[in-house]
Structures are given as structure tokens and as C-alpha cells.
Amino acid sequence: MLIPPAITEDGLVGSKMFEVAFKLQHNCPYTRFSMKHPEVRLVEWCNNRIHVMEVDCPDIETYTKIERDLTDLLLWKGGKILKKNFLEGNLQLIIKTCCCSKLSPNVDDVVEKNSCLAMPPEVYYGGWEEYRVIGFRENDYKRMFEELNRLGPVRILHKKIIPDKSIRDTFVISVNSVFSELTDKQVNSLVAALEYGYYQIPKKVTAEEIATKRNIPRTTFEEHLRKAESKTLQAMAPYIRMFAAREKRIVEPPQIHT
Numbered sequence: 001m002l003i004p005p006a007i008t009e010d011g012l013v014g015s016k017m018f019e020v021a022f023k024l025q026h027n028c029p030y031t032r033f034s035m036k037h038p039e040v041r042l043v044e045w046c047n048n049r050i051h052v053m054e055v056d057c058p059d060i061e062t063y064t065k066i067e068r069d070l071t072d073l074l075l076w077k078g079g080k081i082l083k084k085n086f087l088e089g090n091l092q093l094i095i096k097t098c099c100c101s102k103l104s105p106n107v108d109d110v111v112e113k114n115s116c117l118a119m120p121p122e123v124y125y126g127g128w129e130e131y132r133v134i135g136f137r138e139n140d141y142k143r144m145f146e147e148l149n150r151l152g153p154v155r156i157l158h159k160k161i162i163p164d165k166s167i168r169d170t171f172v173i174s175v176n177s178v179f180s181e182l183t184d185k186q187v188n189s190l191v192a193a194l195e196y197g198y199y200q201i202p203k204k205v206t207a208e209e210i211a212t213k214r215n216i217p218r219t220t221f222e223e224h225l226r227k228a229e230s231k232t233l234q235a236m237a238p239y240i241r242m243f244a245a246r247e248k249r250i251v252e253p254p255q256i257h258t
Contacts, residue, residue: 018135019119020159023128026105026151033073035127037066042124055091063091105151107131114144128155134162178235186228193225 025031030042041056055070057063074081084091107129111118116135123130135141148154179187192214197204211221233240 017162018141018159019132019162020135020141021130021132021157022145022148022154023130023157024107024148024152024154025128026107028129029073029076030124031127031129033069034124034129036069037062038126040066040125044122044124045120046122057091107148107151110144110147110151114147115140116144130157178232181231181235182228183224185224186231189221189224190228190232192221 025035030044034040034042039058039062043054043056045052053074055063057066108118111131111133115137116133119132119134133144135144145154182190192210193199196210196213198207198210207222207225208218211218214221
């Protein structure tokens with residue numbers, strides 16, 4: 001049984017607003033599907049009437065294998081698929097008559113009952129359900145995990161205090177808004193640089209070494225990487241400026257005299 005750690009000013013919460021991410025296994029159709037198909041990631045947004053789900057399969061063969069089980073999962077207790085799209089290798093589904101409220105026991109009900117706020121999306125992967133929750137009091141946090149422990153195994157992924165300065169810190173930035181302008185080659189170069197340790201301090205690898213691993217000229221790799229970095233920073237600029245303004249860190253740009 002998971003015993004939630006004490007939350008104090010030195011550790012987590014005290015009376016401050018906090019965020020905790022956790023995963024659990026309990027007897028529900030989504031977890032049973034994920035246990036049977038652990039290689040498939042389900043990402044779900046729901047308002048208890050309409051729900052949007054993205055299904056991330058490693059390849060088309062996997063999708064063919066899971067298609068029947070997936071249909072059974074989505075249509076149980078009267079669900080109806082309104083729209084189905086394949087987007088960049090992912091299957092996106094919009095489902096009417098969401099069945100989340102018909103789950104018993106329901107994790108969202110436990111979160112809400114204990115005065116905490118579930119932050120979408122919910123993720124089902126590797127036989128686990130993953131949640132991110134905003135809480136406001138230590139006692140609520142403890143009671144919530146006491147109830148969740150009765151549903152099944154629970155593992156805390158991370159926990160942190162949310163600064164009091166602004167609730168804006170908790171909003172979600174659209175991944176598409178940040179990365180949609182990048183080409184496949186730019187994205188792949190950026191991912192390679194991250195995975196090989198190019199951005200670690202000190203660097204674990206040079207641009208030349210990454211280019212060699214990818215069998216492309218160093219100049220080509222560096223061009224893709226610079227463009228990826230530039231586009232990503234430009235897309236993030238409004239959020240960076242907002243954060244800087246909140247912290248009163250904005251420095252006026254130097255005047256250029258001609």
C-alpha cells in the first residue's frame with residue numbers, strides 16, 4: 001500500500017497549491033485494454049459528454065491487431081464514434097456519450113471528492129493509467145491517496161509546489177503551436193541532439209559525431225538543428241515574454257542608432 005509522504009514547506013506543500021502526477025492500476029476497461037496491449041498509448045480528453053482520444057500505435061500492423069479490442073472499448077455501454085482521423089501516424093477519435101462517468105469506481109470522482117482538480121489529458125500506457133492533479137490542502141492529498149490505494153497499485157511520478165504568483169503557470173501549451181512549423185528533418189535533428197546529449201553540460205557529443213551516426217554531412221545536420229532551434233524559440237517567444245514580464249525580468253532591447 002502506498003503511504004503518501006508528508007508534505008511540508010521543506011518538502012512539498014504545507015498549505016500551498018501543488019501538483020502531483022501519479023499512475024495506478026484498477027479494474028476498468030481502459031486499464032484492461034492497456035494491460036493486453038501495453039505497446040499502445042491512449043491519450044484522452046473528456047468532459048463527461050464528449051470525449052476525444054488519440055491512439056498512438058508503433059505501426060499499422062499493431063493497429064490492425066488491436067482494432068477489434070479498441071472498437072469494443074470505445075463502444076461499450078452505448079458509446080458512438082462521431083469522427084475518426086489519422087493524423088501523423090496517430091488515430092484520433094471523437095466519441096459521443098462518453099462512458100467515463102459509468103466507470104465504477106471512477107478515479108476522477110475520487111479526485112473531485114477530495115477537493116482536487118484533475119488536469120487533462122489522462123494517459124493509458126503499459127498497463128497503467130496516468131493522471132495529473134492540482135491540490136490545495138495536505139489533508140485532501142492524503143485522503144485522496146488513501147482512497148486511490150483501495151482501487152489498486154499507485155505510484156507517484158512527481159510532485160511539486162505551484163508558485164503562488166500566478167495560476168497562469170499551470171496552463172497547457174499546445175505542442176502543435178510550438179512544433180508545427182518544423183520539417184521532419186528538423187524534428188529528427190532536434191530529437192537526435194537531445195537523445196545523444198548534445199545539450200547536456202558538458203556536451204556528451206559533438207555535432208560532427210551525431211552527423212556521422214546519422215550518415216549525413218555535419219553542415220547539413222547543423223543547418224537542420226539551427227532552423228529547428230530558431231523555429232522552436234520563435235514559437236515559444238510569447239510565453240517567454242509573459243514569464244519574463246511576470247517576474248519583472250524584461251530588459252529593453254538596445255537602441256540601434258543609424
